Amino acid sequence: MGIVGGTGPAGRGLATRLAAAGVDVTIGSRERLRADEIADGVRARWPERNLTIVGADNAGAVSADLVVVATPWDAAPSTVRSLAGELAGKVVISMANALVKDGREMLPLIPARGSVAAAVAAAAPGALVAASLHHLPASQMEDLDATLLADVLVCSDHLEATAATVELIGAIDGLRPLDAGSLNQAGAIEAFTAVCVTLNIRHRAHSTLRLAGI
Numbered sequence: 001m002g003i004v005g006g007t008g009p010a011g012r013g014l015a016t017r018l019a020a021a022g023v024d025v026t027i028g029s030r031e032r033l034r035a036d037e038i039a040d041g042v043r044a045r046w047p048e049r050n051l052t053i054v055g056a057d058n059a060g061a062v063s064a065d066l067v068v069v070a071t072p073w074d075a076a077p078s079t080v081r082s083l084a085g086e087l088a089g090k091v092v093i094s095m096a097n098a099l100v101k102d103g104r105e106m107l108p109l110i111p112a113r114g115s116v117a118a119a120v121a122a123a124a125p126g127a128l129v130a131a132s133l134h135h136l137p138a139s140q141m142e143d144l145d146a147t148l149l150a151d152v153l154v155c156s157d158h159l160e161a162t163a164a165t166v167e168l169i170g171a172i173d174g175l176r177p178l179d180a181g182s183l184n185q186a187g188a189i190e191a192f193t194a195v196c197v198t199l200n201i202r203h204r205a206h207s208t209l210r211l212a213g214i
């Protein structure tokens, strides 16, 4: 799998956990050298794990069969648009949250089309877009010594994308993927990240989402 904009904390954390689960990961960047450095750094941090993570430019990352978009939210649609040809027919997971900080609080923004994921889908009309991974704290994902315990919501208009995303997330120890419906749910899922991050700020925590009764 490939991660567009995978050099940030979110991409690094996901790459680390997936590689630890035996998945081949390509970290993408606008600058190939930066991706190489980040991939080298993750492998060096966990030398005994033999993590299969390599660097590439973003075009290289989308040659994978499954792609995660991990850029800032406002860069996701334009980045995906520039790669749309290569993404046609592929499962593309949007994990971006449109948030703004206001004092000790995060507030959700409403992107054009109602969610970042919907904007990503419009930018790559041939791709099978799912929205997921929004609520996972990067610091915990990056630390393989930290025990993960979290539910991960997945929504998409494509059964194939939901199934592939559920399978990918299910490979990571401690994560329970949950089908949360169509891409219409993405706006609410993304916006709820503002609540999660605000809780973390107020309680100095790295909380994860867990749903009772399901």
Ligand SMILES: NC(=O)c1ccc[n+]([C@@H]2O[C@H](COP(=O)([O-])OP(=O)(O)OC[C@H]3O[C@@H](n4cnc5c(N)ncnc54)[C@H](OP(=O)(O)O)[C@@H]3O)[C@@H](O)[C@H]2O)c1
Residues within 6 Å of the ligand: 005, 006, 007, 008, 009, 010, 011, 028, 029, 030, 031, 034, 035, 069, 070, 071, 072, 073, 075, 079, 095, 096, 097, 098, 133, 134, 135, 136, 137, 138, 139
């Ligand atoms: N951090 C978390 O805990 C967390 C958790 C869940 C979801 N998310 C979401 O995941 C996404 C990434 O989070 P992050 O904290 O890793 O973000 P980030 O560090 O700000 O950005 C990730 C990468 O995106 C690339 N990028 C930055 N600006 C860009 C632009 N204008 N155009 C194209 N690429 C650009 C950069 O890679 P290059 O410079 O190497 O190209 C950067 O390393 C965000 O949308 C966030 O809402 C974050």
